[in-house]
Amino acid sequence: MLILLPPSETKTPRTRGKSLDLAKLSFPELSTTRDTVLDALIEVSGHADALDRLGVSAGIADEVERNRTLRTAPAQVVGDLYTGVLYDALDLPSLEPAALRRARRWIVVQSALFGALRLGDKVPAYRLSMGTNLAGVGPLAAAWRRVLDGPMTTAAGSGVVVDCRSSTYAAAWSPAGATAKRWVRISVPGATHMAKHTRGLVARHLAQAGEQPRTPAALRDVLATDFKAELRQPGRTGTPWDLAVTAR
Secondary structure (H helix, E strand, C coil), X not given: CEEEECCCCCECCCCCXXXXXXXXXXXXXXXXXXXXXHHHHHHHHCXXXXXXXXCCCHHHHHHHHHHCCCCCCECEEHHHHECCHHHHHHCHHHCCHHHHXXXXXXXXXXXXXXXXXXXXXXXXXXXXXXXXXXCCCEEHHHHHHHHHHHHHHHHHCCCCEEECCCHHHXXXXXXXXXXXXXXXEEECCCCHHXXXXXXXHHHHHHHHHCCCCCCHHHHHHHHCXXXXXXXXXXXXXXXXXXXXXXXX
């Protein structure tokens, strides 16, 4: 099973520790693209108009400035790096050891800077959105689409792909072929402000349940114990099933 999560804009950086080592990250096939995007972000972040180039407000100028030290800044464990509504609901520190091991094995965070990360990877805090057209790289979603299919398909294996990403990050990779038949997008009807929270609860529930559904219907049944879950077939070939979930 592969559970896809978006990153969060809010991050908790470390103040001490070893710096980024690209060779130690999961999905080594992505190293070349990671290196290219990293260099481009460091370069852009040093320009006087960096905020405009990255499409961010003046209120987070310090985070853009921090991008300039990404090669030397202390690296943080991904499971501790991302904060916010979804990750608060996932609440990794409170998971029992077996559930935490499953979360580390099944969850992949789609990252604009690193492409894909597992919870045990270590990276520095950064400011970059997948919707950015990055000088020297181009639109980031397109850049990652060129290299993500192989490693993500392998990570999914024969299980379902549980897609909890926002549309911006979903643009970086879409399952294809046989994997697409097991691709399930998690939607939250009628409560957009609760969508992130509910998706965090879904990821947590799956880690705790410990089951590995191999079909969209089996995924629905696993979630149905804690959620109202309604499964809809894809509108056309190559698009995801839709699983509308509401916490009970």
